[in-house]
Amino acid sequence: MKSETIGNAVFETWTAEELAAAFDRNEVVIIDxxxxxxxxxxxxxxxxxxxxxxxxxxxxxxxxxKRIVFHCGSGVRSERVCRAAIEAGITPIAHLEGGFGAWKAAKLPYVGTNMATGAPQRVA
Incomplete structure (x- = not known):
């Protein structure tokens, strides 16, 4: 995990693997x-x-x-949200480096859409 100090606030950047492990241990809330x-x-x-x-x-x-960790598609929007949260006095705050793209690249599980039926399905 990387961290940056902004004034009195701590802004963390987590890898997909770090986030998945913390989420499995119920230590974080992921906000998309x-x-x-x-x-x-x-x-x-x-x-x-x-x-x-x-x-x-x-x-x-x-x-x-639980800690809050934001994510978006690539990490750009979640970084903006983190900086807004810091301005509002919420610290520490974190986001997923590389966003959902990094999560999928790490081959971590997620819910996708079955293109044949349109139904949600777990993707491992």
């Missing part, structure tokens, strides 16, 4: 900031959806029990 359409097509199972277009840092849960 992609569009609802992107999320419906494929997403990390168990990730919550808070699209960038509707992001409100004041609506985020506290981090007393």
């Amino acid at each position: 900031v992609r569009t609802p359409q992107e999320y419906m097509f494929e997403h990390i199972e168990g990730a919550l959806l808070m699209p960038l277009a509707f992001f409100a840092a004041s609506k985020l849960p506290g981090q007393s029990d």
Whole structure:
């Protein structure tokens, strides 16, 4: 994990493997900031959806029990959201380096769409 100090805040960048391990241990909440359409097509199972277009840092849960880690498609939108969260006083905060693309490249499981039926399916 890489970390950057911004004022008094800590901004972390996690690899897909680090995030998957922490998620399996129930130590983090993953928040997907992609569009609802992107999320419906494929997403990390168990990730919550808070699209960038509707992001409100004041609506985020506290981090007393679990850390918040944002992700998007490539890491660009989730970095923007993290910086907005830091401006709102939420720290530490983290995002997935490389986004969902990195998650898939690491061959980690997710929920996709069966193109023949349109139904959701687990992809390993």
